[in-house]
Amino acid sequence: MNKIKELFKIQYPIIQGGMIWASGWKLASAVSNAGGLGLIGAGSMYPEVLREHIQKCKKATQRPFGVNIPMLYPDLDQIINIILEENVKIVFTSAGNPKTYTAFLKEKGVTVVHVVSSLKFALKAQDAGVDAVVVEGFEAGGHNGRDETTTLTLIPMVRGQVHIPVIAAGGIATGAAMYAVMALGADGVQIGSRFVASEEASSHDLFKQKIVAAKEGDTQLTLKELAPVRLLKNKFYQDVQELYGRGTTVDELKELLGRGRAKKGMFEGDLVEGELEIGQVSGLIHDIKPVSEIVENLVSSFQETKERMYQIEI
Structure with missing residues (x-):
């Protein structure tokens, strides 16, 4: 079990x-x-x-x-x-x-x-x-x-x-x-x-479309001094990187982040100034599907992988 x-x-x-x-x-x-x-x-x-x-x-x-x-x-x-x-x-x-x-x-x-x-x-x-x-x-x-x-x-x-x-x-x-x-x-x-x-x-449809469009290298782990988050690269992310380039402080990062930055990006769909949190695996996501199809695909591809691995010899 x-x-x-x-x-x-x-x-x-x-x-x-x-x-x-x-x-x-x-x-x-x-x-x-x-x-x-x-x-x-x-x-x-x-x-x-x-x-x-x-x-x-x-x-x-x-x-x-x-x-x-x-x-x-x-x-x-x-x-x-x-x-x-x-x-x-x-x-x-x-x-x-x-x-x-x-x-x-x-x-x-x-x-x-x-x-x-x-x-x-x-x-x-x-x-x-x-x-x-x-x-x-x-x-x-x-x-x-x-x-x-x-x-x-x-x-x-x-x-x-x-x-x-x-x-x-x-x-x-x-x-x-x-x-x-x-x-x-x-x-x-x-x-x-x-x-x-x-x-x-x-999450906002514009954010979902941004995930689907993401490719390898489009995300980066950052803001470790506050709470580490992996972000899609947009203007807000570039603003963060500019601060790092100048030798930023925690207070400067907090001021830039402000309040509601994640809501602005992921819920309200501001792809420029919003915080867009997503994993590296976004580069493998190419469509927006119903949950039932996502789970069905996970289970079927798991079984296919299992069967394929049984046939592999080393």
Whole structure:
């Protein structure tokens, strides 16, 4: 039995990342209905907006779904209370200390998963008592690690030293990539960028088209002094690079970033001044599809890869 399927009671060991400005109730419920685990991204929601999305997701799917909470955001106590009041039983935490809420949530019967970008933090998450870890290589979009360790390097490192289930993330948009990371020891996958380019994602259509148009080298990991993010290269990205070229300070980076920069780009569709967070794998995404087709393609190409690998001899 697959550990991730068993842990979440889902059909396929495929988790949808809780990406900000993309992961509303429509995306989460569609992924859950397709056999994976959908996550509502709380990072871009005020507490009562999150409640609304949870309630709508409950009506749209009878299958398990969860909430992703970036722990560097405000209103954490309110968000946790809403999750408990709405009886959500799966929580993914990220961008913070897993000890903060893990024990409390588990006492309330919640399954807790923490997102990490290094072996060191995977071990800390395990010590904190989480039920599984998402291990994310630096290919990923959004909030990222500072060490630039790739997914194919990180997964076997973590697998060799933790005993809890491991979910691979970063650079996974195909069934072949899913097969590769599971061959290296992952029990399942978390996929973000491929689901951003779906019909059900709440991100702006212009941003989705920008993802489809992206090619190799069109993204870059930056802003490590604040919170590392992988961005599509646009005017805002170039403005950031100009600051670095002059020998910038943290305060100057904060001033340039300002407030609502990610919302402006990914939700409102400002491709010039907005922050456009996406993974390297955007170079492999060539269309915008319904979630059901994306999941179906992942599963079928995984099986095709599995059959092909059986025929290879060394």
